[in-house]
Amino acid sequence: xxxxxxxxxxxxxxxxxxxxxxxxxxxxxxxxxxxxxxxxxxxxxxxxxxxxxxxxxxxxxxxxxxxxxxxxxxxxxxxxxxxxxxxxxxxxxxxxxxxxxxxxxxxxxxxxxxxxxxxxxxxxxxxxxxxxxxxxxxxxxxxxxxxxxxxxxxxxxxxxxxxxxxxxxxxxxxxxxxxxxxxxxxxxxxxxxxxxxxxxxxxxxxxxxxxxxxxxxxxxxxxxxxxxxxxxxxxxxxxxxxxxxxxxxxxxxxxxxxxxxxxxxxxxxxxxxxxxxxxxxxxxxxxxxxxxxxxxxxxxxxxxxxxxxxxxxxxxxxxxxxxxxxxxxxxxxxxxxxxxxxxxxxxxxxxxxxxxxxxxxxxxxxxxxxxxxxxxxxxxxxxxxxxxxxxxxxxxxxxxxxxxxxxxxxxxxxxxxxxxxxxxxxxxxxxxxxxxxxxxxxxxxxxxxxxxxxxxxxxxxxxxxxxxxxxxxxxxxxxxxxxxxxxxxxxxxxxxxxxx
Numbered sequence: 176x177x178x179x180x181x182x183x184x185x186x187x188x189x190x191x192x193x194x195x196x197x198x199x200x201x202x203x204x205x206x207x208x209x210x211x212x213x214x215x216x217x218x219x220x221x222x223x224x225x226x227x228x229x230x231x232x233x234x235x236x237x238x239x240x241x242x243x244x245x246x247x248x249x250x251x252x253x254x255x256x257x258x259x260x261x262x263x264x265x266x267x268x269x270x271x272x273x274x275x276x277x278x279x280x281x282x283x284x285x286x287x288x289x290x291x292x293x294x295x296x297x298x299x300x301x302x303x304x305x306x307x308x309x310x311x312x313x314x315x316x317x318x319x320x321x322x323x324x325x326x327x328x329x330x331x332x333x334x335x336x337x338x339x340x341x342x343x344x345x346x347x348x349x350x351x352x353x354x355x356x357x358x359x360x361x362x363x364x365x366x367x368x369x370x371x372x373x374x375x376x377x378x379x380x381x382x383x384x385x386x387x388x389x390x391x392x393x394x395x396x397x398x399x400x401x402x403x404x405x406x407x408x409x410x411x412x413x414x415x416x417x418x419x420x421x422x423x424x425x426x427x428x429x430x431x432x433x434x435x436x437x438x439x440x441x442x443x444x445x446x447x448x449x450x451x452x453x454x455x456x457x458x459x460x461x462x463x464x465x466x467x468x469x470x471x472x473x474x475x476x477x478x479x480x481x482x483x484x485x486x487x488x489x490x491x492x493x494x495x496x497x498x499x500x501x502x503x504x505x506x507x508x509x510x511x512x513x514x515x516x517x518x519x520x521x522x523x524x525x526x527x528x529x530x531x532x533x534x535x536x537x538x539x540x541x542x543x544x545x546x547x548x549x550x551x552x553x554x555x556x557x558x559x560x561x562x563x564x565x566x567x568x569x570x571x572x573x574x575x576x577x578x579x580x581x582x583x584x585x586x587x588x589x590x591x592x593x594x595x596x597x598x599x600x601x602x603x604x605x606x607x608x609x610x611x612x613x614x615x616x617x618x619x620x621x622x623x624x625x626x627x628x629x630x631x632x633x634x635x636x637x638x639x640x641x642x643x644x645x646x647x648x649x650x651x652x653x654x655x656x657x658x659x660x661x662x663x664x665x666x667x668x669x670x671x672x673x674x675x
Contacts, residue, residue, distance in 0.1 A: 191225065194213055194230050200241050201244065217252055218252055228257050230246075233260075234353055246279060263355070288301075350378065376409055406604075407604075426637055428633055438465055555578045589656065600661070613645050
């Protein structure tokens with residue numbers, strides 16, 4: 176953090192430094208993150224040049240009684256403004272916010288009424304009403320809060336497909352400690368892996384994985400690592416004992432290997448040695464600050480490289496996106512080249528498509544509007560494609576597109592790996608083949624990477640368990656696969672197995 180803080184200070188800007196809250200300072204069983212830990216961090220951040228201290232309770236774990244103790248201690252330890260951010264998964268966070276306000280917090284985060292509650296932040300309108308007439312009355316106009324909330328209420332309906340199915344408060348958050356921002360994503364990942372009905376098992380495994388990693392602070396990106404490992408374990412019916420068993424080989428998600436190598440830095444107390452050694456498979460861990468190992472960046476050369484590859488100039492925003500997320504940005508540009516400027520489409524059309532007789536107006540530039548009318552949608556063919564008949568400015572057109580709702584089930588089924596057949600390498604989970612490292616006829620040794628599977632941003636490399644020769648490759652990079660699909664076949668004499 177110090178490198179970024181110094182850069183902000185050098186530019187004469189306001190530096191707000193955040194402490195991530197985890198555990199429970201009133202629980203003696205979670206002594207790793209006690210009051211001394213948080214007060215010590217606040218003092219360090221103030222000494223490092225912070226202008227504001229934030230407490231980020233991304234999972235909504237801080238309870239009212241603990242908030243009174245924590246913020247009283249922080250107020251005594253520092254004269255800097257204190258900012259409190261929390262989520263409402265448990266349904267208790269509004270009470271925690273009020274306790275924090277009573278204890279001297281200077282700023283709090285809340286969500287507009289129609290976007291509040293559950294995994295979001297507590298309700299702004301209710302907090303304002305609760306503080307009305309008190310010494311800490313923020314003076315916000317309830318009428319305008321409601322007016323703005325009505326607007327977002329209508330907007331929220333357009334994004335209904337992305338809602339978590341959490342119907343009310345869930346005290347289970349005190350078990351799994353998932354950040355509010357991760358909860359919905361992880362549920363969607365579980366659904367895509369066929370684990371929707373095993374969600375509470377995923378939640379319990381998330382808790383177990385956190386302790387297996389040494390009880391870590393779970394916030395992006397470390398929270399994603401815990402989630403990746405939990406999903407992998409549930410999908411393959413693995414327990415913590417299975418993972419920690421030195422005699423059992425495990426295909427760890429790439430994010431887990433990266434974290435235990437030290438790519439995200441060091442967790443307080445370090446990483447569990449035996450688990451780290453098993454995941455790294457002989458690689459040496461990083462003990463220094465990861466950023467200190469990077470070579471100096473040549474931004475001019477980097478810009479030239481990507482612009483030559485894309486054959487066009489990039490804006491500063493696009494260039495920054497590519498520097499931080501090269502794969503995501505490249506995929507985005509590829510989608511743009513395939514589908515055009517989809518940002519001009521109305522939100523419901525972009526997310527849910529058009530139905531027969533629907534008509535939309537699309538402004539592609541100033542003074543140029545397209546009138547698109549959907550006429551009919553054909554049946555799904557054996558490749559999972561449908562023919563769409565439509566009019567563009569009155570002219571009849573048709574196009575074949577993938578059917579996202581039914582295409583996967585309608586497409587021709589792949590061969591399945593035979594249970595017990597050591598020559599067969601099957602998919603442990605549904606996803607996309609992101610990389611293929613072998614070809615038919617190729618000799619492989621135990622530990623060699625065969626291919627990688629990506630499922631909802633979780634990437635897992637599959638390794639050969641023993642020496643052998645690849646007899647048949649049934650997939651290619653980019654292929655969509657389902658659980659237990661046959662991916663590779665080895666010679667029967669020198670069989671290969673998946674690390675499990």
